[in-house]
Amino acid sequence: xxxxxxxxxxxxxVAGMFxxxxxxxxxxxxxxxxxxxxxxxxxxxxGIGAGIASNWMSAGSFLGLAGVFYMKGYFAMAYVxxxxxxxxxxxxxxxxxxxxxxKFTAPDFxxxxxxxxxxRTLAALISxxxxxxYCVAQFRGIALxxxxxxxxxxxxxxxxxxxxxVSFVVVSGALGANRNQKLQYFVLIITFILPLMLLTRKLxxxxxxxxxGYGAAIGELQQQFGFNFSEPFAxxxxxxxxALCFTLMFGTAGLPHVLSRFYMVPGIRDxxxxxxxxxxxxxxxxxxxxxxxxxxxxxEARNGLPPQVGSADAADMVVITAAVLGGLPxxxxxxxAAGGMSAAFSTVAGLLMTGSASFSFDIYPRLIRPNASELDxxxxxxxxxxxxxxxxxxxxxxxxxxxxxIAAFAFALAGNTIFPAxxxxxxxxxxxAAGAICGMLTGLMISFAPLLAGDRLxxxxxxxxxxxxxxxxxxxxxxxxxxxxxxxSPPSAAIRLFxxxxxxxxxxx
Amino acid sequence: MDETSANKGFxxxxxxxxxxxxxxxxxxxxxxxxxIAIVGFQLIAYYLEASYSVLLLKNLxxxxxxxxxxxxxQFLPLWFIILCVLFNIWMDRHSAQSLEGSLRFRIKATSGxxx
Numbered sequence: 001x002x003x004x005x006x007x008x009x010x011x012x013x014v015a016g017m018f019x020x021x022x023x024x025x026x027x028x029x030x031x032x033x034x035x036x037x038x039x040x041x042x043x044x045x046x047g048i049g050a051g052i053a054s055n056w057m058s059a060g061s062f063l064g065l066a067g068v069f070y071m072k073g074y075f076a077m078a079y080v081x082x083x084x085x086x087x088x089x090x091x092x093x094x095x096x097x098x099x100x101x102x103k104f105t106a107p108d109f110x111x112x113x114x115x116x117x118x119x120r121t122l123a124a125l126i127s128x129x130x131x132x133x134y135c136v137a138q139f140r141g142i143a144l145x146x147x148x149x150x151x152x153x154x155x156x157x158x159x160x161x162x163x164x165x166v167s168f169v170v171v172s173g174a175l176g177a178n179r180n181q182k183l184q185y186f187v188l189i190i191t192f193i194l195p196l197m198l199l200t201r202k203l204x205x206x207x208x209x210x211x212x213g214y215g216a217a218i219g220e221l222q223q224q225f226g227f228n229f230s231e232p233f234a235x236x237x238x239x240x241x242x243a244l245c246f247t248l249m250f251g252t253a254g255l256p257h258v259l260s261r262f263y264m265v266p267g268i269r270d271x272x273x274x275x276x277x278x279x280x281x282x283x284x285x286x287x288x289x290x291x292x293x294x295x296x297x298x299x300e301a302r303n304g305l306p307p308q309v310g311s312a313d314a315a316d317m318v319v320i321t322a323a324v325l326g327g328l329p330x331x332x333x334x335x336x337a338a339g340g341m342s343a344a345f346s347t348v349a350g351l352l353m354t355g356s357a358s359f360s361f362d363i364y365p366r367l368i369r370p371n372a373s374e375l376d377x378x379x380x381x382x383x384x385x386x387x388x389x390x391x392x393x394x395x396x397x398x399x400x401x402x403x404x405x406i407a408a409f410a411f412a413l414a415g416n417t418i419f420p421a422x423x424x425x426x427x428x429x430x431x432x433a434a435g436a437i438c439g440m441l442t443g444l445m446i447s448f449a450p451l452l453a454g455d456r457l458x459x460x461x462x463x464x465x466x467x468x469x470x471x472x473x474x475x476x477x478x479x480x481x482x483x484x485x486x487x488x489s490p491p492s493a494a495i496r497l498f499x500x501x502x503x504x505x506x507x508x509x
Numbered sequence: 510m511d512e513t514s515a516n517k518g519f520x521x522x523x524x525x526x527x528x529x530x531x532x533x534x535x536x537x538x539x540x541x542x543x544x545i546a547i548v549g550f551q552l553i554a555y556y557l558e559a560s561y562s563v564l565l566l567k568n569l570x571x572x573x574x575x576x577x578x579x580x581x582x583q584f585l586p587l588w589f590i591i592l593c594v595l596f597n598i599w600m601d602r603h604s605a606q607s608l609e610g611s612l613r614f615r616i617k618a619t620s621g622x623x624x
Contacts, residue, residue, distance in 0.1 A: 074577060074578075074581075077577075077578075077581045077582050080581070080582055080585075080586065081547060081581060081585050081586075084585070084586040084589050085543060085547060085585070085589055087589065087593065088539065088540075088543045088589050088592055088593060089540075089543075091593050091596060091597075092535075092536045092539050092540065092596055093536065096600075211583070212574060212583070214574075215573030215574030215575075215578070216573045218573065218574065218575060218578070219573045232554045232555070232558060232577050233554070233555050233558055233559075234558070238551060238552075238555055241551060242548070242551065245547065269600075269601060272596075272597045272600060273597055275593060276590060276593045276594055276597060279586075279589060279590050279593060280590055283586035283587070283589075283590060286582075286586055287582070287583060287586065290578070290582055427520060427521040428520045428521070429519065429520075430520070500519060500525070504519070504524075504525075504526075504529050504532075505526070505528050505529065506519055506524065506525040506526035506528065506529040
């Protein structure tokens with residue numbers, strides 16, 4: 001995609017969109033600003049839902065998902081189901097209970113529930129690792145878009161993209177701009193669906209609901225080009241599908257930045273209904289994403305281009321490719337690029353800020369400098385923000401895989417560590433610190449085992465695939481937590497009483 | 510409730526108290542609906558592919574979209590939304606008085622920056 005041509009109109013649209021976000025944030029600055037980055041105006045249930053959805057939308061949803069459809073066909077449905085079904089788990093098992101703990105971050109929760117500084121620090125470390133992996137996926141998306149916009153190669157694009165992302169956070173932070181998440185969500189959904197409607201309309205399909213209209217493209221691909229979508233499990237096994245799907249669901253219910261939406265909502269009932277709206281807004285994107293992957297295939301087949309199934313870079317850019325090959329005007333392609341960019345930027349901003357806050361509150365004063373003052377902590381947060389961004393940038397230089405796959409690895413890690421700690425912490429008062437610490441360590445090992453020892457032990461990477469290890473991993477970690485908890489002394493009566501009475505309201509009648 | 514009753518313990522599979530028992534029953538129902546739909550649709554697609562070969566699945570289209578795309582890609586996310594709505598309606602009806610009463614952590618968005 002690097003043809004040395006600067007895409008002028010799309011670049012202008014991307015720049016304009018970021019100006020709009022900063023400007024609209026400035027207008028509301030008097031109302032609130034927090035250094036955590038997950039603040040937002042909670043006005044009503046739809047507003048909470050839009051906040052949940054825009055917090056969730058990342059380069060993985062905007063660019064990555066269509067890429068997996070392009071590359072792997074039906075297998076990518078595991079991402080759609082995993083990234084929506086996780087919210088059912090989150091809603092029924094965790095959302096309102098987390099709220100009743102009255103904590104602010106995942107390490108806070110773990111430290112309070114398990115009454116252990118070690119567990120808290122471990123949870124903070126794991127959150128930071130998850131942040132880094134998740135951000136690598138975002139930086140990859142940013143770099144690919146920058147590389148296309150400015151016509152430069154991938155490696156310099158990573159550096160340019162990273163500097164843009166860091167300066168965006170610094171500038172909007174310095175100006176005191178607040179994230180207007182409702183506006184951001186509605187901009188995202190329009191930039192994603194409007195070009196799709198234009199594309200399907202151009203093809204003469206049912207364009208009012210392109211989510212269904214793309215079926216015609218599947219039919220044409222099958223009849224005229226012999227490209228087959230009707231063998232869902234031809235190249236993958238049921239195990240691979242379920243492992244990925246359930247890993248993503250467990251990860252959704254364990255990602256610190258997703259959980260953080262539920263600590264601070266004003267009321268439990270609004271939080272619950274907010275999840276429904278959020279899920280609906282997320283589903284709107286996921287109903288549409290397969291269409292881009294399928295249409296890109298169709299345009300390539302029509303133009304006689306060979307499908308680039310070997311190239312992860314090309315696959316991650318299919319949303320743009322489909323729009324370009326479909327002959328959309330430059331402004332429409334620009335909208336798509338701007339939407340992808342803003343999805344990635346906002347995720348990066350939120351994650352890096354929570355990551356550095358977590359470092360400055362949970363790790364720095366406990367492990368590095370025991371008597372740090374508030375000023376020290378705030379310097380540590382700023383410094384660590386830059387360190388984190390630099391680590392992510394260096395990691396992004398490596399071609400690890402597709403955006404969605406890198407994101408899935410972060411989900412697997414969250415599903416193997418934070419998810420079991422929260423689930424048992426909420427539903428089983430007997431779970432204690434020793435169990436949680438051993439469980440989270442086991443989860444860490446399971447997640448990284450295929451990366452470190454997968455070559456020597458093929459069975460390991462077969463049972464715990466890098467992107468899908470939580471399917472077996474999470475139950476295994478929970479078993480470890482239960483066994484270790486039962487072997488060691490129970491947690492204090494106070495915390496058991498708290499979980500029983502205040503979290504679950506289990507009065508005997 | 511006193512400390513001795515906390516010592517008796519509870520868990521997801523051993524709920525205590527009428528409110529919690531009801532809640533856990535609904536959660537189990539919702540999660541069964543969730544699990545059966547996810548696993549069931551994949552088994553249907555797998556079974557059709559394995560036993561009737563490509564022919565049937567190729568022709569099993571509605572509005573040009575193959576059956577498995579409808580079931581998994583379009584219906585499952587919708588089904589999840591329906592499940593969440595059902596859960597919320599039930600929760601609103603049955604636990605309104607007891608749960609909303611225990612809202613002790615009323616936090617305004619402005620106070621999120623300390624801690």
